[in-house]
Amino acid sequence: MNNSRALLILIFILVFAVLIIVRLVDIQVIDRENYIKLAELQQTAIDKIKAEQGLIYDRNNDLLVYNRNDVKFYIDLNMTKENEKDSVASKFAEVMGKPKEYYLNLMNKSKNTIVLEKKVQPHQFQKLKDLDIKSLYYRPSPTRIYHYGSLASHVLGYVDQEGKFVSGISEYFSKDLEGVDGYRKVYKNSFGHIVYYDENEMQLPIPGNNIFLTIDKRYQLILEEELNAGLREFLAKSATGIIMNPNTGEILAMANIEDYDPNCYWQYDSFQRRNRAITDPYEPGSIFKAFTFAALIEKNLLSLDEKIFAENGSYRFKNTLITDNKSFSYLTAREVLIHSSNIGTAKLSQRLKDEYFYDFLRRLGFGNITSIPIKGESPGRLWKPNNWDASSKPFISFGYQINATAIQIITAFSALINGGILYQPQLVSKKTNSKGELIEEFKPKFIRKVISESTSSVLRGILAEVVKNGTGKNASLGYISVGGKTGTSQKLIEKKYSNEFHNTSFVGFFPVEDPQIVILIHYDSPQLKKSGALVAAPVFKRVAERIIEKNFNLFEKYIDDNYKKKILISQSKFEQLKSDYEFNNQSELKYKPITFMPDLKYKPLSEALSILNKSGINYKIIGTGFVVEQSIKAGTELKGDEVCELKCNSFHIINASQR
């Protein structure tokens, strides 16, 4: 019996063994391929190796945009124990500087895999990677850093959350900047962690190319600061400015205020993110008279000294009223442009044939995109002559019934003053690979010759007079020759020209004898003053002054010797200096006595010290930067032996890389 029972067990074991062997044969031999595929699917994956994106530099090799290898942390809550949650929350709170409760709440809200942190910087990652929690894992999350925040944001563009380049030079050169992603076959454990990768099935990524812009960071900063100051001063809706080298078409600065910070682009609306200098055309107003005059001079249709009757400020032309801001009886043709007479320009424009005028403007690039390497450019609007009515030509002659973007205007204006050559606006000077080897160099792109050298020379002379004696006086620098033209146009709102909202602009250049810089300033709907002469021209002046000061060596040869000193020490500072001192008969220098404590609050420390030194008040300083507190109250009568304690706050630069 025992033997038979043993036999039964043996048979049972044998049958079981046979079954296992059959199953093994099925798995290992018959259905081998399927199981191999299944195992591969579960254990292996093709891991993309993201190529490092190209860097962006300005024309002086100053780095504007670079990358940072951040990581994104996930946690699989199905596989996380309660005590693990607590240690994860504690560690993340310590490293990331957020409350522990924040992470605990996050983990208690869900039972699936969640993102714990989207952007963990490398130094933070070093502290977090040693957390030995199996369900916690991370993936690379590359971040693009715009070092100077909003500086040149409309030129640079940004990277969206999917890692796609959006707008600006980044979008246009996305193929260059992106590089080529690599891949590798990786083997993962049951938690999804990579345990091994196959070197034979791996393709290394090719980093993106570096882009060098024609933008000068220093000019860009000046332009943005002055546009901003003007925006606040005149309470305008928006401001646009472009600085260009008229002899090459290189854009040295391009800005729109308001703008945005590409590091946190999602906080801004589409208006702030739009590069209005290329997307938003407007009626340029009197700036356009310069183009009308170019057409007339080129065809020898006027003599600059001939007299034009300006109708004493009001002129009815074929049932349309044309007015001037100032009433003139007779003006020479030259004075028509200098004093910006609409009536005079409209009358002169009648000498131009419709087809010729249209063709001339088309040749200058109006009604067509400039092909600047930024997507979304508007061609503006220039109707064909067969769509013109009786008033079209005179109105176009002084900048109405035509729409143009700021980039079109400055590009065409550059052609007027550089000897007549139209250049394509240039934003990129060269491309290099990640090793710094030159791939492509961009040269100025000649489009066509639009006017003769002599026409250009005559125009430069008249435009210089506009600044010297005409509507552009507020742009005059005195020590260097400046030419330019103001422009003001009423805005077309619901098919009616508004008396309240205007486009005010000024386009100017210097030095007149050898133009090196052209600047266009445009303010949309300023509330306090409403003409290009009062709003845009002073801003042009401030930008030009600062550019000359910044690049004094370049402009020194054009500067009047008598005025050189005035650049170094502005008149106002000199007067201030003189008034601070008294000279007695013995030619001894004495300070004016100050008997009351001055108000130093919120003044820079340098200014506060200057005042205290001059007044002979003893002081003690705590901190640096700006004065936030003074121990002697402003207005207190002084005896002469007081010590004033100044508390100052520190001054920190916070750049994007520290965000």
Next chain:
Amino acid sequence: MSNSNKPLLLYILLLILSIAGFLLFTVILKINYKQLLMEKDQANQEIITAIQEQKKLNAIYQDLTSEDYIVPYAQNNLSLIKNFSSSGLIKLSEERIQFIEDALSKRYE
């Protein structure tokens, strides 16, 4: 089992042990290789991060050494003012200069 079979069995056992040892060695080697590969990958990542850090520091250096940063900092925080020496010239006689020098050395001796 006859005595003559004993060495053969011993050889077979040794062979099996050798093969097992070799296989074990191969497996250890492979595990080690995989570990080294992962370490290499990590080192590569660290190099990339270090290069990026270098680029960032370079950008900060360019920022901090630019005139746009130094001049306002010097004016606001260090109370320095621009040197306008070329804007004016004071002419004094030699006797006067000597007198000033004497006065200064007397006071600050």
